Amino acid sequence: MIALYLVDSNRPNPDLPGEVPQVVSTVPPAGIVKAARRPARYGMLAPVTDAAHAALTDLEREILAPGGGLDRLRLVRTPFVPEVRLHLAEDAIVWWARMEAHAGRHLPPPYWASVWAGGQALARYLLDHPELASGRRVLDLAAGSGLVAIAAALAGARRVVANDIDPYAVAAVTVNARANRVAVAATGGDLLDTDGAGVDLLVAGDVLYDGPLAARMLAFLRRVAATGADVLVGDPGRGHLPADGLTVVADYPVPTTEPSVDSPVRRVQVLRPR
Numbered sequence: 046m047i048a049l050y051l052v053d054s055n056r057p058n059p060d061l062p063g064e065v066p067q068v069v070s071t072v073p074p075a076g077i078v079k080a081a082r083r084p085a086r087y088g089m090l091a092p093v094t095d096a097a098h099a100a101l102t103d104l105e106r107e108i109l110a111p112g113g114g115l116d117r118l119r120l121v122r123t124p125f126v127p128e129v130r131l132h133l134a135e136d137a138i139v140w141w142a143r144m145e146a147h148a149g150r151h152l153p154p155p156y157w158a159s160v161w162a163g164g165q166a167l168a169r170y171l172l173d174h175p176e177l178a179s180g181r182r183v184l185d186l187a188a189g190s191g192l193v194a195i196a197a198a199l200a201g202a203r204r205v206v207a208n209d210i211d212p213y214a215v216a217a218v219t220v221n222a223r224a225n226r227v228a229v230a231a232t233g234g235d236l237l238d239t240d241g242a243g244v245d246l247l248v249a250g251d252v253l254y255d256g257p258l259a260a261r262m263l264a265f266l267r268r269v270a271a272t273g274a275d276v277l278v279g280d281p282g283r284g285h286l287p288a289d290g291l292t293v294v295a296d297y298p299v300p301t302t303e304p305s306v307d308s309p310v311r312r313v314q315v316l317r318p319r
Contacts (some may be wrong), residue, residue, distance in 0.1 A: 048197065080198030096212035097233050103144070104216045108132055116143040118158070120224055123192060124300040125165040128172060128199060131190050134158035137304055157189040157209070157217040159297050162299040163279030164189060165248035166313035168196035170277070170295050171248070175200035177275065181245035184208065186236065186265075191229060193248045193279075198227035202246075205229045208236055237261050241269035250279035259285035270318040281313045291316040 115136040123129045134140035136157040145152050171178050171193065179201035185194035188207035190227050191214075198205045207218040207229050218231035241247055247269045253259040267290075270276045280286055281299070295315040301308055 050247070097215040097231075098123050100212040101216035101219055104132070104213070104220050108220060115139040123160050123165060124302060125297070126172065126192065126196060128166040129168065129192055129195050130224050131160060131192060132217065132224065133160060133190070133302075153211045153213060155213060155219070157191075157211065157214040159304060160192060161192060161251040162281040162301060162303065162311040162313045163252075164192045165279075165299045166281075166295070166297045166315050167193045167248050167250045167277060169297060169299075170279075170315045171196045171200050178246055180200040181247045182206075182243060183248065184244045186247060186249040188193035188218055188231070189214050189251075191221045191231065193224060193250055194218060194229045195225050195227055197246070197248065198229055199225070206232060208232050208234065210235055213253075232288060235271060237265045239265075240272055241265070241274060242272065244269060244274045245274075246275045246277070248277050248279075251281065251283075252278070253280055253285040254283045256285060267318065276318050278316045279313055280316065281311045286316070290319060292319050 048292055057201065060305070065209070070170045104118070108120075110117070113119075113135075116134075116139045117139070118132045118134055118140070120130050120132050133156065137155050139296070140158060141152065141155050144155075147181050178197040180203050181203045182204045183197040183206070185191065185205065185207040188194050191207045194205045194207035205228065207215075207222075209215055209218070209231075210233065212233060215231045215233045218229060221228040222231070247266065249266065252262050266278065277294075278291065293314050293316050297313050298310045299313045301311050
């Protein structure tokens with residue numbers, strides 16, 4: 046199942062493969078769709094699990110909840126990309142603690158509830174250079190809030206898929222696309238062992254944050270680039286970039302809103318494989 050938001054429409058997106066089930070704006074109640082292995086025909090469109098349905102219900106309830114405070118979500122403009130509004134936590138750690146207490150179980154860290162420097166730089170780059178996305182099929186990998194996917198849609202992409210392994214991120218992409226009135230297909234699952242077939246442009250922000258993951262991610266990015274797709278990476282200097290093989294195409298001073306970061310501004314590079 047693919048959670049899909051289309052602007053002012055009840056119709057399925059004609060640019061998605063016909064055999065892929067589609068959902069517009071909302072998803073069936075948890076329990077109707079069972080998690081399954083991804084069939085080969087889905088390509089980069091991995092099915093959304095029951096967990097993502099439950100997460101979407103949680104986020105929609107949180108968005109509509111009255112009141113304010115550090116443990117609430119707010120719809121705010123992104124500091125470096127004010128064209129995009131996102132549902133973000135005033136304090137992601139406090140929000141996470143309250144949600145875990147309410148759920149009575151561990152929940153994944155809410156990386157989607159903050160706006161990260163690498164994603165802001167990528168989104169800015171796409172909006173400043175819309176020809177990179179216009180009319181193309183775009184995959185936003187490890188999408189988090191969906192900021193970069195939304196920017197690609199605003200830049201005129203023909204189809205945008207936002208992928209993340211966290212069901213709450215899948216839900217966040219859905220509600221954030223809705224807030225910005227753009228069409229984005231939000232999908233779950235780990236795509237790093239695929240070749241990204243069917244993609245014209247792959248974007249990935251803040252994905253090189255530890256050694257083992259960076260190794261898997263870089264191998265995937267190279268495989269996608271080998272298919273002829275364009276690849277763009279946003280990295281704020283987390284220390285896992287390779288010594289060669291990537292070319293810097295932009296360098297930005299990005300306002301920092303991430304948890305546990307001292308500097309108010311981070312230098313972020315946008316890079317592409319050579």
